[in-house]
Amino acid sequence: MTLETLNAGLDTIWVVLTAAMILLMEGGFALLEAGFVRTKNNVNIIMKVFADITIGTLCYFVVGFGLMYGMDVFGIIGASGFLLKGDLSHIDLTISMDAYWLFQGAFVIAVISIVSGAVAERINFRAYLIFVVMMTAFIYPIAGHWVWGGGWLSRLGMQDFAGSAVIHALGGFSALAAAIVIGPRAGKFTSRGTSSISLPSNLPLASVGAFLLWFGWFGFNAGSTLQATDVRIGHIAIVTMLSAASGGAVTLLYTLFRYGRSDAPSVINGSLAGLVGITAGCAFVSDLAALLIGAVSGMLMLAATNWLEARKIDDPVGAFPVHAASGMWGTIAVGLFSTENGLFAGGGWHLLGVQILGLVVLCIWGFSVTWLVFKVINVWLPIRSTEEEEELGLDISYHGIMATHTSPEFIKVEDYYKQDEELTR
Numbered sequence: 001m002t003l004e005t006l007n008a009g010l011d012t013i014w015v016v017l018t019a020a021m022i023l024l025m026e027g028g029f030a031l032l033e034a035g036f037v038r039t040k041n042n043v044n045i046i047m048k049v050f051a052d053i054t055i056g057t058l059c060y061f062v063v064g065f066g067l068m069y070g071m072d073v074f075g076i077i078g079a080s081g082f083l084l085k086g087d088l089s090h091i092d093l094t095i096s097m098d099a100y101w102l103f104q105g106a107f108v109i110a111v112i113s114i115v116s117g118a119v120a121e122r123i124n125f126r127a128y129l130i131f132v133v134m135m136t137a138f139i140y141p142i143a144g145h146w147v148w149g150g151g152w153l154s155r156l157g158m159q160d161f162a163g164s165a166v167i168h169a170l171g172g173f174s175a176l177a178a179a180i181v182i183g184p185r186a187g188k189f190t191s192r193g194t195s196s197i198s199l200p201s202n203l204p205l206a207s208v209g210a211f212l213l214w215f216g217w218f219g220f221n222a223g224s225t226l227q228a229t230d231v232r233i234g235h236i237a238i239v240t241m242l243s244a245a246s247g248g249a250v251t252l253l254y255t256l257f258r259y260g261r262s263d264a265p266s267v268i269n270g271s272l273a274g275l276v277g278i279t280a281g282c283a284f285v286s287d288l289a290a291l292l293i294g295a296v297s298g299m300l301m302l303a304a305t306n307w308l309e310a311r312k313i314d315d316p317v318g319a320f321p322v323h324a325a326s327g328m329w330g331t332i333a334v335g336l337f338s339t340e341n342g343l344f345a346g347g348g349w350h351l352l353g354v355q356i357l358g359l360v361v362l363c364i365w366g367f368s369v370t371w372l373v374f375k376v377i378n379v380w381l382p383i384r385s386t387e388e389e390e391e392l393g394l395d396i397s398y399h400g401i402m403a404t405h406t407s408p409e410f411i412k413v414e415d416y417y418k419q420d421e422e423l424t425r
Helices: 003-036 039-069 097-118 125-148 152-156 164-182 203-225 233-259 264-278 287-310 319-337 350-380 387-392 394-399 408-424
Strands: none
Touching (some): 003 203, 097 125, 097 164, 125 164, 233 287, 319 350
């Protein structure tokens, strides 16, 4: 066995293991979302995650990967690699193409899961399945080609190491469009604009979800080296940790001094915001820059949450504040703090300008195409559940079962069926 063969084997093991860590993040998304919404919708949350993994994986294998990483056509889309067939020789790898696809497939599942949280508790399950196909086969892969597949933004020099822009900002703006089109949950806002929906149903569950996401993020960022022997892995891991800690600490202290108590949902999302913020620059920025990136990410998350509430936009888990607001900042921060060619390192304005341009394009693409897709779906299939389905809960309405048979929601469902039986006698 040659040294080259040994290194290739180690790199392949590294990529497969980190891909598995990223896939584990789906458990984090599921628990986080389930903890933030009402118990009567928990099974629906789980089923959406399984739809993301199963249908999303197949769509990316058949179509998405080819559009994202196939032979470039005018810097816009890829045109080979569908079903992992055709010419992919332009992709320079030390690992097998199978391992590379597995890692990228784990990424695409994360994108659609961002949107899932923004439409929780009121989306028609069948409409959601259609959107999963569109996102994983077309929306994300085309945008991904522009930055990671040798497309036009890549040629301009845009840097997004693990996806603050390509995954999180795009996914966050897609989530915003979906939330606007589908509208708020019944009873979410009063005539005065204040929220009247109950608080998160299970914060310990949500916190476990956040911890799983935090763990998986080390695979998300460090795994993007695609090489087990890359000396940057340790640095990527520590700046990931520092940014997450900074984002969580800032939100903890801010809510403590602002409201006299530390707000648990804000701290959870503040830590996640720090993770999102560092994703683009984890291989390019210093430890101190990571602390600043995380802190600003946490504060932007809080500001974006208030912005949504003021405009009566219902985002049950904070998908837009966590992923879009922090992802935008993280992308711009690369242009400021990159130790290679960032503005503050003497690299001039070029990188910052390219980062802003790419960010604007990706956000507009994610928002506009998602808005259009949901509008088209709604022409022949209602994208929103009915009032009755929403009142009963999507667990019973779409899946015929509830997460627990001891909750108040279960008692309401029993009462509903008893009344229905009496009316039909």
